[in-house]
Amino acid sequence: MKNKLDILKSAALFTGIEPSQLEALLSCLSANVVRYEKGQTVFCSGETIDRFGIVLSGEVQVIQDDYYGNRSILAQIGAGNLFGESFAYAEIKALPVSVIATMESELLFIDCRRLAAPCTKACGFHSRLIQNMLHIVSRKNVSLTQKMEVTSKRTTREKLLAYLSTEAKKAGGNCFSIPFNRQELADYLFVERSAMSAELSKLRDDGVLSVHKNEFELL
Amino acid sequence: MKNKLDILKSAALFTGIEPSQLEALLSCLSANVVRYEKGQTVFCSGETIDRFGIVLSGEVQVIQDDYYGNRSILAQIGAGNLFGESFAYAEIKALPVSVIATMESELLFIDCRRLAAPCTKACGFHSRLIQNMLHIVSRKNVSLTQKMEVTSKRTTREKLLAYLSTEAKKAGGNCFSIPFNRQELADYLFVERSAMSAELSKLRDDGVLSVHKNEFELL
DNA sequence: ATAAGTATGTTGGAATTCCAACGAAAGAGG
DNA sequence: CCTCTTTCGTTGGAATTCCAACATACTTAT
Numbered sequence: 455m456k457n458k459l460d461i462l463k464s465a466a467l468f469t470g471i472e473p474s475q476l477e478a479l480l481s482c483l484s485a486n487v488v489r490y491e492k493g494q495t496v497f498c499s500g501e502t503i504d505r506f507g508i509v510l511s512g513e514v515q516v517i518q519d520d521y522y523g524n525r526s527i528l529a530q531i532g533a534g535n536l537f538g539e540s541f542a543y544a545e546i547k548a549l550p551v552s553v554i555a556t557m558e559s560e561l562l563f564i565d566c567r568r569l570a571a572p573c574t575k576a577c578g579f580h581s582r583l584i585q586n587m588l589h590i591v592s593r594k595n596v597s598l599t600q601k602m603e604v605t606s607k608r609t610t611r612e613k614l615l616a617y618l619s620t621e622a623k624k625a626g627g628n629c630f631s632i633p634f635n636r637q638e639l640a641d642y643l644f645v646e647r648s649a650m651s652a653e654l655s656k657l658r659d660d661g662v663l664s665v666h667k668n669e670f671e672l673l
Numbered sequence: 674m675k676n677k678l679d680i681l682k683s684a685a686l687f688t689g690i691e692p693s694q695l696e697a698l699l700s701c702l703s704a705n706v707v708r709y710e711k712g713q714t715v716f717c718s719g720e721t722i723d724r725f726g727i728v729l730s731g732e733v734q735v736i737q738d739d740y741y742g743n744r745s746i747l748a749q750i751g752a753g754n755l756f757g758e759s760f761a762y763a764e765i766k767a768l769p770v771s772v773i774a775t776m777e778s779e780l781l782f783i784d785c786r787r788l789a790a791p792c793t794k795a796c797g798f799h800s801r802l803i804q805n806m807l808h809i810v811s812r813k814n815v816s817l818t819q820k821m822e823v824t825s826k827r828t829t830r831e832k833l834l835a836y837l838s839t840e841a842k843k844a845g846g847n848c849f850s851i852p853f854n855r856q857e858l859a860d861y862l863f864v865e866r867s868a869m870s871a872e873l874s875k876l877r878d879d880g881v882l883s884v885h886k887n888e889f890e891l892l
Numbered sequence: 893a894t895a896a897g898t899a900t901g902t903t904g905g906a907a908t909t910c911c912a913a914c915g916a917a918a919g920a921g922g
Numbered sequence: 923c924c925t926c927t928t929t930c931g932t933t934g935g936a937a938t939t940c941c942a943a944c945a946t947a948c949t950t951a952t
Contacts (some may be wrong), residue, residue, distance in 0.1 A: 526821070528821060544814065596763045600744070646910055829939075
């Protein structure tokens with residue numbers, strides 16, 4: 455339980471909150487922790503949710519499967535980050551996505567109304583929390599827009615280059631590693647795995663990049 | 674100025690605010706109105722913004738042009754709706770998109786910090802406003818996700834069907850009109866206009882839909 | 893009414909992607 | 923060490939998209 459609190463202390467949702475007050479706050483929010491195994495479903499498309507999650511350890515993916523079996527990965531959420539909050543605060547009836555654990559994970563859940571509404575105990579956290587939440591949701595919005603900038607490209611080659619460029623920029627250099635295997639990367643870019651693999655080879659032959667497993671270098 | 678206030682009264686940002694207090698609130702926020710001509714740029718990609726806009730009349734589009742000249746339409750914003758708020762609250766340095774007026778429009782601008790921070794005059798609006806804002810940004814997030822559900826489809830035909838189905842559902846029937854011309858629809862779906870036009874004809878020949886200008890009917 | 897400009901539908905060939913299948917390489921587990 | 927499973931690269935043909943070009947409405951301005 456020690457390291458979990460450390461994760462929360464540095465989580466964006468709790469910036470500006472005194473670490474010493476964190477436990478009191480969590481109990482005020484009646485937050486609860488649940489452990490998930492690899493591959494388990496956290497939220498299932500179609501259901502209604504009024505709570506959101508924070509990843510304490512492990513990782514979850516926000517995905518969408520159509521009835522042809524094509525999977526689209528919309529987002530990958532690591533430790534300290536939130537998932538489901540936009541759908542909870544948008545108050546939609548049917549979740550258009552699913553959330554799955556990609557590895558053994560500990561997730562903390564919080565009721566979204568409990569966080570937004572000023573509480574009866576007159577604790578002063580809520581004003582700060584809702585500002586943090588607005589900031590987080592806004593940044594997710596920007597992330598989605600940037601993902602669209604990548605997936606709006608017409609060819610697999612352009613999508614790859616757009617994605618790898620942003621990853622390089624994020625890493626602050628030409629060498630970086632990506633958090634996906636080939637199938638996941640294809641699902642993230644909305645393209646075919648085999649065609650993408652072939653295109654990666656072509657990019658390598660063209661001297662644009664070098665690649666070893668998930669390690670990339672743009673030349 | 675009369676109808677402008679009417680627009681604002683029913684705008685999602687001001688739900689829960691007494692209409693009678695609206696003018697006082699606007700002055701507290703030091704909101705200002707600007708008129709734009711058709712085709713004018715409202716926000717330009719690359720700039721930093723600390724304010725957002727509300728469409729009073731007319732319409733704006735959130736777009737992205739790459740250096741091959743391909744335009745992507747990310748969103749279309751009509752009267753009463755907001756634009757730019759996610760980028761303002763995410764506090765990013767460089768705007769990754771541009772906003773343009775698609776027709777003569779009146780836009781109202783509000784400083785994003787002015788809205789979020791409790792004001793010195795101790796007016797009680799801000800708590801409500803920030804909750805509304807969180808709700809709006811969350812719903813935009815859901816909209817972006819739904820747009821991705823459409824654009825993640827691999828073929829033009831599937832994209833069209835996915836888009837038209839959601840429009841039909843939104844209209845609550847099989848007959849509906851879309852707010853785009855053909856080129857704009859192609860830019861919205863990230864496909865080629867001519868190929869899309871051909872695919873529309875094929876869908877018509879296949880008896881899946883009938884179309885007259887922007888009026889569609891799914892059969 | 894005429895002319896110019898814009899929007900839309902159509903078409904043919906080049907380029908690209910999709911799909912299925914296969915084999916090689918890397919890991920996991922016994 | 924071997925087997926089983928998963929991941930990844932490659933390939934060939936079918937299907938689709940892209941691109942450029944052109945023809946036909948439909949609009950707008952003069």
